[in-house]
Amino acid sequence: MVDVIRHPEVPDRDLYVFDTDNEKLVRVVNNVGTLLYGLTVDSKGNVFVAQADARNDANGKSGTDSHGLKELENRAFLNQITKIILSEPKPEVQRLELEPLPPNHPASGMALATPFAVQISDDDSTLVASAASSDKVFTVDAQTGEILGRVDVGAVPRGIALASNHHGKPNTAWVLNAVDNTVSLLNLEEVSQPVLMKTVELDDPTDPIVKRGRRMFNTASASTTRTFSCASCHPDGHTDQLLWVLNTPIVTGGKQIMPRSTMPIRGLRDTEPYHWDGIPGDPYGGNNSFSIHKSVDPNSDVKDPVTSSRHLIDGGLANTMMTVGDDAKNDQGQAGELSDSDRDAMARFLLSIAYPPAQRRPYTNEVTKRARDGFELFHVHGDLQPRQNVCGDCHRMPFLVSTNTPGTGMDAPTWRGAYDRWLILPQGRLNIIDFPFYRNLAERGAPERGVWRLSWGGRERFDPVWDMVLQQSNGYPGGYGRQVTINRTTAASELTLSLLNALEKSASEGAIIFNGDGRWLDNKRRGDTSLEYVDGDYVQLGSKPLRFTRTELLQAAAEGRFIGTFTAHTGAHFDINNPQPAIWTLGPIQSQRGRQRFPVLSQEKAQMAVSVRHVQNRASLYVDGRRVEGLLELKGGVAKITLNVVPTPGMHLLQMQNPNGLFSNDFIFYVKGTDTRASAAGE
Incomplete structure (x- = not known):
């Protein structure tokens, strides 16, 4: 039997207080809440934190008491503001409840889901906070916790700039509505009756349907009690790193609903089916954890990925997001909240969420030798203890997933983004405080690398795999987002020159767009300027384009005549209609079919064939991070690649980049040579 409980010995260090004079840690405050968002401090040093406190233990006894969603009461989180009085010797932590506690629920229109931004007036009397999933701003008596007033604003308010009057009372507030991409101006002279004065529309290139879907993902209107949203457990498409008892099927041979750790929404595209059990959004069919020994039919269309994410959404709205026993139906008679078109929009939005750029991919775009060893x-080669176990047999390229695992039916979830997930395995079976090896890690803050090393027994031979995780491509080149500021201080530094060498090279190859803004400070051409690196020079954009060499810019900066900041961007094609290209070994993308048979080239054989998705005819070829010349032929989901120059013997990494778009995953291939062992590994 497996239960979810609150263990009193699990470290829960939430608030860190530092001395700003010497940057030393002064104290740590525990048990502030679960998902912590905005923070403000009054003139006395009292701290207020907007947060949502998880109730995953409310129905956690699925093993001992057969708990399910009924016991959760459609209240996954308690929406609160936590007040911390930093008294001696122990801080006092107070929870200000923003809604009635279960079994009571907020009245219609009164929920304040996902407290996010929070500010305090200059006289310490009033908190002004946002409820991001309720699209509201509300005021609170900072002493008593009484909610004073509320007002509707735009979708998903996440930022507040508060101005007080000369008496210190709240006067006006500017509110950033993150998903609407608008700013609301509020009049707060009467804190019990905030007034929306005007809304400023900002430019937003987001696809309108994707934007609508993002609103649906973030709105608490998706839940029966209006107290939590899909984003509550998946903030920004990530994971709350918690275990939940949901309405998942009991696995074959099981006797209870198994708790499951929250999976990230990031990178869903091309990783169907979803979730640990391999059931939601399954376009392939076959076995799953509910039907280990017997194949089931697909529940979505393999030719239309939106049907898979839509199946996931329909299931969630009819179960996790819906009060047990409620008979709510939408406009098409589907169980749960949100209209049919809103669900379609959210389905497209889910497919648009990508993983962030690789955390440690070098700005040269060439992964390190240690990361290359990790790929191999x-x-x-795999882990050799207790016997050879090759992770990639299940966590297959392109996106390190597969389905229909023999014997369990479980899906093999992705290793992408492992560097920001410390709760691992379906039930977090290694994250148990009673295990001495995990207690040691937990006391050190549960560093992700340390937790994931548990999955290979901490054997040092396998440690380079972590470098692979940190550097493998999520669609962006290593230079993406890097910035260089050129001024009198930095013009001659080695780091500036190293960055410029790498980013100019990537721009010349088409991997990035390298441009920036600056200001001329001399009398000859005083004023602002925008520059872009093109064909070896920095071209001033505008009606009178001028060209400058790097040497000219650096000399001007060193002499105090120029200052500028340059940033590496991707091209414009990285939206829902331009997903990350994918490369994998010949065969179906989803199947577990033994070892991955990577291509082996030689000086006499320069061609390889691979399976691909989302690769365009004019895609560029990259080997080991550098663009190479070759012939790319696409037909029926297979790419034939002929390299003009075969690289040196050994293992190499192939990528493709769509024009003005994203990079593929890193794909292994070998070149035969004197090192026959390395060559044979790919055959």
Whole structure:
């Protein structure tokens, strides 16, 4: 039997207080809440934190008491503001409840889901906070916790700039509505009756349907009690790193609903089916954890990925987001909240959420030798204890997933983004405080690398796999987002020159767009300027384009005549209609079919064939992070690649980049040579 409980010995360090004079840690405050968002401090040093406190233990006894969604009461989180009085010797932590506690629920229109931004007036009397999933701003008596007033604003308010009057009372507030991409101006002279004065529309290139879907993902209107949203457990498409008892099928041979750790929404595209059990959004059919020994039919269309994410949404709205026993139906008679078109929009939005750029991919775009070793260990050689176990047999390229696992029916979830997930395995079976090896990690803050090392027994031979995780491509080149500021201080520094060398090279290859803004400070051409690196020079944009060499800009900066900041961008094609290209070994993308058979080239054989998705005819080829010349032929989901120059013997990494768009995953291939062992590993 497996239960979810609150263990009193699990470290829960939430608030860190530092001395700003010497940057030393002064104290740590525990048990502030679960998902912590905005923070403000009054003149006495009292701290207020907007947060949502998880109730995953409310129905956690699925093993001992057969708990399910009924016991959760459609209240996954308690929406609160936590007040911390930093008294001695122990801080006092107070929870200000923003809604009635279960079994009571907020009246219609009164929920304040996902407290996010929070500010306090200059006289310490009033908190002004946002409820991001309720699209509201509300005022609170900072002493008593009484809610004074509320007002509707735009979708998902996440930022507040508060201005007080000369008496210190709240006067006006500017509110950033993150998903609407608008700013609301509020009059707060009467804190019990905030007034929306005007809304400023900002430019937003987001696809309108995707934008609508993002609103649906973030709105608490998706839940029966209006107290939580899909984003509550998946903030910004990530994971709350918690275990939940949901209405998941009891696995074959099981006797209870198994708690499951929250999965990230990031990178869903091309990883169907979803969730640990391999059931939601399954376009392939076959076995799953509910039907281990017997194949089931697909529940979505393999030719239309939106049907898979839509199946996931329909199931969630009819179960996790819906009060047990409620008979709510939408305009098409589907169980749960949100209209049919809103669900379709959210389905498209889910497919648009990508993983962030690789955390440690070098700005040269060339992964380190240690990361290359990690690729080979993970996908080819494997861990050797207690016997050879090749992770890539299940966590397959392109996106390190597969389905229909023999014997369990479980899906093999992705290793992408492992560097920001410390709760691992379906039930977090290694994250148990009673295990001495995990207690040691937990006391050190549960560093992700340390937790994931548990999955390979901490054997140092396999450690380079972590470098692979940190550097493998999520669609963006290593230079993406890097910035260089050129001024009198930095013009001659080695780091500036190293960054410029790498980013100019990537821009010349088409991997990035390298441009920036600056200001001329001399009398000859005083004023602002915008520059872009094109064909070896920095071209001033505008009606009178001028060209400058790097040497000219650096000299001007060193002499105090120029200052500028340059940033590496991607091209414009990285939206829902331009997903990350994918490369994998020949065969179906989803199947577990033994070892991945990576291509082996030679000086006499320069061609390889691979399976691909989302690769365009004019895609560029990259080997080991550098653009190379070759012939790309696409037909029926297979790419034939002929390299003009075969690289040196050994293992190499192939990528493709769509024009003005994203990079593929890193794909292994070998070149035969004197090192026959390395060559044979791919055959």
